[in-house]
Amino acid sequence: MDRPQKITLADLARLTGGRFEGPGETLLAGVCSLDHPRAGHVAMMVDGMKFAWEPGRERPAALIVSRQPEGIDLPLLIHGSPRVAFTIALRSFYPESIVHQGIDPHSVIALGAFVDDTAWIGPLAVVESGARIGPSAQIWPGCYVGRNAIIGPETKLYPNVVVMHDVKIGSRCIIHPGAVIGSDGFGYTPTDEGNMKVPQIGTVLIGDDVEIGANTTVDRATLDATIIADDVKIDNLVQIAHNVKIGPHTRIAAQAGLSGRVELGARVVVGGQAGFQNGIRVGDGGMIGGQAGVIGDLEPGSKVSGYPAREHRKALRTLALQNRLPEMLERIERLERLMSEESGKR
Secondary structure (H helix, E strand, O other): OOOOOOEEHHHHHHHHOOEEEOOOOOEEOEEOOOOOOOOOEEEEOOOOOOOOOOOOOOOOOEEEEOOOOOOOOOOEEEOOOHHHHHHHHHHHHOOOOOOOOEEOOOOEEOOOOEEOOOOEEOOOOEEOOOOEEOOOOEEOOOOEEOOOOEEOOOOEEOOOOEEOOOOEEOOOOEEOOOOEEEEOOOOEEEEOOEEEEOOOOOEEEEOOOOEEOOOOEEEOOOOOEEEEOOOOEEOOOOEEOOOOEEOOOOEEOOOOEEOOOOEEOOOOEEOOOOEEOOOOEEOOOOEEOOOOEEOOOEOOOOEEEOOOOEEHHHHHHHHHHHHOHHHHHHHHHHHHHHHHHHHHHO
């Protein structure tokens, strides 16, 4: 990141679409948290938060809030969605560094590969024959781009990303270090002699504005394509198996695992360590709790958790009952003893 850009409170309000209360000329040098306030910076205050300034500690120059808080005498940026304003503030204060264009002499570009003049290929990166690197794309050190793969405009492959042959990645995507896109799907046919490997001759198609976390793996399809639609955000250490289809604007948290042929609709949210049985379909707007085990199709708008995954409120009730099982067992045993004693007196 380059050094933060100083912005006035009035300018920040204009950039975020909010309004300011207090001196609009207040100069802001960056963003800070309320836990570690810094003079000359702006912080976000969540609704309902109670905060007392400790004597002797620095105070931020302004706060991002959704409404006028009580007992706060700082300049304010008031916005209907403080998190959106906070995000815009971060992007405004800390613009991304500009990477130099060109091909590093320590990279390997095969004959027949195409690299746009505005792209950057870092040292020790390898681009195979037939691959195409689009305008302003960034291929960081140690990356591998397989034959006939396509990397779209402004997409970034951070260090040690592997993109296998025939994979297509859209525009403005971010692939974090260690991710592997287009490895073979987990396909085997059992025989008397052992497991026969099924050739994985499909590909992976990734849309625009997709972000894929560090050490996440996306398997190529057995046939056809594993598909990740526009604006999907995938955390670190996620497994996307062969022939999976993920709808636009979906978010998947760390260590989730999608088995083969799973289909997620648009705007689905998947919690960490959730798992999906082969071929499951989740409708648009579904929400899957962390560590949930999904073993059946889910209707649009479903909210589930637990193992096996069930409607979230029912899952919470089941969990509460499970916590009471020792107490309930003691009561049952006590009742059995009383019944036995009463029976013996007759």
